[in-house]
Amino acid sequence: MKRYVAAIACGVIALPAALDAQGVQFTxxxxxxxxxxxSHIDATSTRFTGPILGLEGILTSDRLLVRVRYAQGRxxxxxxxxxxxxxxxxxxxxxxxxxxALVGYRATQWLTLWGGPSAxxxxxxxxxxxxxIWTGRATARGTLLPGRMQTxxxxxxxxxxxxGDPPLxxxxxxxxxxLEVRLGETGSFWGRLGYRMESTHASGLRETVESVTLSIIxxxxx
Amino acid sequence: xxRLLAAGLTISALLAPGVTAAQSASALLDQGVRAxxxxxxxxxxxxxxxxLAVEGSGALGMADAAKALMYLTATEVARNQRDSAVAVARRxxxxxxxxRPDQRTFPPDVxxxxxxxxxxxxxxxxxxxxxxxxxxxxxxxxxxxxxxxSPEVTAAxxxxxxxxxxxxxxxxxxxxxDLRWNGLDASGNPPPDGRYxxxxxxxxxxxxxxxxxxxxxxxxxxxxxxxxxxVDTTALPPGPPDSLFRPERGDTKGAMRALAxxxxxxxxxxxxxxxxxxxxxxxxxxxxxxxxxxxxGIAAFLSRHPGQQxxxxxxxxxxxxxxxxxxxxxxxxxxxxxxxxxxxxxxPGAPTLVTGETP
Numbered sequence: 001m002k003r004y005v006a007a008i009a010c011g012v013i014a015l016p017a018a019l020d021a022q023g024v025q026f027t028x029x030x031x032x033x034x035x036x037x038x039s040h041i042d043a044t045s046t047r048f049t050g051p052i053l054g055l056e057g058i059l060t061s062d063r064l065l066v067r068v069r070y071a072q073g074r075x076x077x078x079x080x081x082x083x084x085x086x087x088x089x090x091x092x093x094x095x096x097x098x099x100x101a102l103v104g105y106r107a108t109q110w111l112t113l114w115g116g117p118s119a120x121x122x123x124x125x126x127x128x129x130x131x132x133i134w135t136g137r138a139t140a141r142g143t144l145l146p147g148r149m150q151t152x153x154x155x156x157x158x159x160x161x162x163x164g165d166p167p168l169x170x171x172x173x174x175x176x177x178x179l180e181v182r183l184g185e186t187g188s189f190w191g192r193l194g195y196r197m198e199s200t201h202a203s204g205l206r207e208t209v210e211s212v213t214l215s216i217i218x219x220x221x222x
Numbered sequence: 223x224x225r226l227l228a229a230g231l232t233i234s235a236l237l238a239p240g241v242t243a244a245q246s247a248s249a250l251l252d253q254g255v256r257a258x259x260x261x262x263x264x265x266x267x268x269x270x271x272x273x274l275a276v277e278g279s280g281a282l283g284m285a286d287a288a289k290a291l292m293y294l295t296a297t298e299v300a301r302n303q304r305d306s307a308v309a310v311a312r313r314x315x316x317x318x319x320x321x322r323p324d325q326r327t328f329p330p331d332v333x334x335x336x337x338x339x340x341x342x343x344x345x346x347x348x349x350x351x352x353x354x355x356x357x358x359x360x361x362x363x364x365x366x367x368x369x370x371x372s373p374e375v376t377a378a379x380x381x382x383x384x385x386x387x388x389x390x391x392x393x394x395x396x397x398x399x400d401l402r403w404n405g406l407d408a409s410g411n412p413p414p415d416g417r418y419x420x421x422x423x424x425x426x427x428x429x430x431x432x433x434x435x436x437x438x439x440x441x442x443x444x445x446x447x448x449x450x451x452x453v454d455t456t457a458l459p460p461g462p463p464d465s466l467f468r469p470e471r472g473d474t475k476g477a478m479r480a481l482a483x484x485x486x487x488x489x490x491x492x493x494x495x496x497x498x499x500x501x502x503x504x505x506x507x508x509x510x511x512x513x514x515x516x517x518x519g520i521a522a523f524l525s526r527h528p529g530q531q532x533x534x535x536x537x538x539x540x541x542x543x544x545x546x547x548x549x550x551x552x553x554x555x556x557x558x559x560x561x562x563x564x565x566x567x568x569x570p571g572a573p574t575l576v577t578g579e580t581p
Binding site: 034036038141142143144145146147148149150151152153173174175177178179181193194195197198199206208210212 | 468479480482483484486487488490491494495497498499501502503504505507508510511512514515518519521522525526534535538
């Protein structure tokens, strides 16, 4: 996994100069979030919390956009109403890896439509749980101070998806919103405070993910 | 028979429509010389005057013009038009002060007229090459003055109304001198299109020396036509339209536009859990984030309330104006460069001599 992270980091570092020459704008961001996952298996619920770190990149060419995001971390059980996820007396912490690859179309200056896969994998001891959801999204942006401060809200729903092996049909929906502030008068760095809530479900399974994310963004947030 | 031949030559010259101007001038000269040789003086005079009247690229060259003037002098002598012959001989001397006619071709009375004209005319001649294109300030248009003595003259470019545009030379010279005009007037600017002349005249001291106050004065005049071909320049960009400028003071509409997205996003974040996962207990993080966004919207509203100075917009507008000014200045500079690099066409005409009694 570390090799993947290193490869993505190298790509993010090397790509900007090449893209700039092609007239393609880009933004890259480093993310740090506190994630709360509520996992429901039939009547059993478990709550996990933990930090997640990740990277995000967006390429923009006129009205077309491509967004990729990758994050990983470790979440630990907190509270819970007994039983544990695997029917054992204790609940194991989870290694979380999540990512998305979306293609967007800027319909208006303030509205962008997205589509693409979103994935999350939990590793719990020797077993794992992999969610793959195909989503459609709409992002609205509003300007508070031109060039200085803006807000965004993103809503999304699942077209299709699956979880586990053998795969179970899965669905879900989510939302994301927050505030972006330019760091400095004319600098290229922005800060973002975001809140995300999403819920995915399959037969007998439901995962609700809530996160507060702080990001440092290089380039104009799109 | 000879008269018939000359008449035929004259008529053929009149009726030859297909020849170009250059061919016409040379052909007219040849026919005029032939007419003189067969003693058809009236037709010859007409042909030679026509040959000398051709202007532009088809005009006679220096040597041919001198030849035409010499034969016209001889023709006028033969026609007993002595005054006219002297005038033509003066033109010849002006054109080429050192002209030496063939002693075997012309009778002594013709050579005597030429000598008389040489004595009466100034000893200065003026000669220019044909049409010339120069870059004003960079190249030069060259005129050669010739003299058999060492006259003290002044040479100047004059406009059609006689105003001196630029003095080219003042002083004496021996044999010949090249006058170079860089195409600029006395103030360093290219003169506008139009008719000008290079006028060469003796200085007051030269007039006193040669005329003693009771002789004749003279001036040589070389007409010039100046033309500037059109230069391909870029139009200056129009100023930025008002729609591009941002308000420099806050107004109600702008304040509301700053407030609305902040409040809407803040409220949306707070109610998100109810929309997405109503069955789960959401943390208070949404209140912190949603509240921050709403407060940012209120802060933006306050910073843009009516009458409030908006430094960011003021700076943006200033940059917009500055960029336009820089752009316009750059285009103006390029246009000026193109105009400066553009060539000016100088078309010299036939030189003329003007004489008059001094007071």
